[in-house]
Amino acid sequence: MNYRSQVRDSQVRELTDRVSKNKYEHYLKRMDLNRLRGLEDTSIQFDFPVTAIVGPNxxxxxxxxxxxALTSTAFKPSQFFAKAGKYDETMRNWSVEYELIKPADTRSKTHPRGKTSSMTASYRQSKWNRNAINRPAKLIGISRTIPAAEKKNLSSFQRKAFKAKYENPLTAETRQAVERILGKDATDYIKVSNDPNSSQPLIGTDKAIFARTLSKDSKIGYSQFHFGAGEASIISIVEEIETAGDGALILIEEIENGLHPVATKRLVEYLIDVARRKSAQILFTTHSNDALAPLPYDAVWSVANGKLSQGSLDVASLRALTGEDVTSCVVFTEDEFSKALAKETLRRLRMQDADGKSYKVDMNQVEIHGVGGEGNVIKFTETSNSRPDRKYPVLGLLDGDQKQYKRENPSLKFRDQTFRALRYGPGQHGPEEEIYKAVLDSFSTANTSVSLLTVALLGNSDGQKFVREKVDEIWRTNSEPHLLYSRLGEVLGFLDEELVTHAFLARWCELHQDESEAIWEGSFEALPWQPIDEEYIPSMG
Incomplete structure (x- = not known):
């Protein structure tokens, strides 16, 4: 079931527009990592104020x-890039270039509000050189999920006679956010401290601890020592963010750590609200697809093989890209529809050897991943196949409108087998409209076509006239190819988009068998085959 974010599209557009028009007092717009640890000659731009960084360990x-973090004076470089004497000689010549919005200088006409400036951070002669800006910033690390009883700085709170001098409720903003994320009442959470200056104490410090009263009548409560890891983590993150100044840079490590998938999604939705309400810029790392669900496509960046790539990717596709947990063959596609097209056409593909024995593709040995656009398909396919240590062939399926792709697409070898790495979908346009139109056109040439489609969609042949009318109506009124199948599903009785897509793909493959098979022509050697109705025999052993 597809996740529906509580963040409205209008909010996403508002924040994206705000970034593009530089309507921030502080904002990091771009980083060019010339050389930094394993990253070299790669860049990242921040088109949305909440950015997810995904990638393998x-x-x-x-x-x-x-x-x-190097852009803010709130952080010392050694917090992130400490040098261990002679063992860190690789730090030599590290450098990063930045484009960022600095606070406007009212005394100068050369730097008005909204103007971007450049900055450089480099490691030269055993020290960092940078012209960082005075910007509020927070680092929320993974130590937030360490149980309170294991934190040495909370040992004083474990005394039997401990009683705090000051007790304060959570702020209204913190309480409301905690309630939305955890799905429970947070009215009776309190903050306790012996320090009168700790008006906004933080979880995990030696000044304060959170406690919750179970019943106002009985006054029976429990402390942070008995919190779940997720409960403590959420309160910690929200409290840190709400106490940060406006326009803060907030960095979060492994945002999903200790959280239920639903809480992870709600937390990211909260971050988007913070970006709007407090003009904050937030970067977080994650291994979780749930953390990516509320974000727009441009807000997700992946790290693999020393390079950064923009676009919302399935986390599993990154494992395939780096050679982790794969089987015999990987296929990268532009999006989910192309992924479904690849699956359906490969499933139907057949081959005969010289002895007349028939084979089919072993779908259990193929991984298919949508990677967000033709650029990523090309880059990931070429990068993977160029690695000398690759253990499997990689194919890239591009949409039909990419057939004019002019870059060299050489034949590649894997275990003495030659294959073509880049393949193309049907037609001269995106596959969604090509396949939809082909099935619609078949209604006038094949008497059984609408009947078969109706059965696939509705489970029986009743309603053929209704299906035919609605298929034609959606084609004539729709202006966005990616919405063809979801819109048709709605007018046919709120059918699932995946069901509608599969019905059209199956019908198209039956009508255009030659064209379906031609997608993979030249790449048969890269595919894992098994004899039909016989035990699997690897074809590339």
Missing amino acids: GSGKSTVLGAA
């Missing part, structure tokens, strides 16, 4: 956070 996600 050790890929460089935390390095991106550290690079952003």
